[in-house]
Amino acid sequence: MEEQDVIQRATELVAENEGLALKPYLCPAGKLTIGYGRNIEDNGISAKEAAILLSADIESTLKQLGHLTFFKSLNVARKVVMVDMCFNLGYPRFALFKKMIAALDRQNYELAALEMMDSRWAQQVGQRAERLSKIMKTGQFG
Structure with missing residues (x-):
């Protein structure tokens, strides 16, 4: 159950810190990003x-x-x-x-x-x- 707690709390913290962007934008590092800081330029999607x-x-x-x-x-x-x-x-x-x-x-x-x-x-x-x-x-x- 500790892992679930980590996942839940990390999700909340990352979402709060990153903010939600429903359209692509360039992050401070110049990477194409969407959602809650998803670097789609390097990571793509599954x-x-x-x-x-x-x-x-x-x-x-x-x-x-x-x-x-x-x-x-x-x-x-x-x-x-x-x-x-x-x-x-x-x-x-x-x-x-x-x-x-x-x-x-x-x-x-x-x-x-x-x-x-x-x-x-x-x-x-x-x-x-x-x-x-x-x-x-x-x-x-x-």
């Missing part, structure tokens, strides 16, 4: 931490997409495509796909898939766009 961040980002993306009236009526595959695309672009750039969004609102999935491919994004991400477009068109994975 796979477990990356998974936690991804989960939070997916939840946030789902909330953003949930404001689109048609989103709830899409099947799982098409929702997943939208989440992946929105995650990749960020919601403000995703929202610029007005023709695709309008096609989805009309349940015209073939046109939505074509609109996805008719973009600079598709040129930039290549096979990712092709795969997502196919899923959007068919409504099926693989």
Whole structure:
């Protein structure tokens, strides 16, 4: 139990001394830092931490997409495509796909898939766009 006491008290003291920064900053030593003094420049993050961040980002993306009236009526595959695309672009750039969004609102999935491919994004991400477009068109994975 002594170890747990050390962990708890050290956590409290370090958190108090470091303070919480939710955005990256340069510490006095010039290292890119986030959270409670986490030197991400030298230490990076673990796979477990990356998974936690991804989960939070997916939840946030789902909330953003949930404001689109048609989103709830899409099947799982098409929702997943939208989440992946929105995650990749960020919601403000995703929202610029007005023709695709309008096609989805009309349940015209073939046109939505074509609109996805008719973009600079598709040129930039290549096979990712092709795969997502196919899923959007068919409504099926693989």
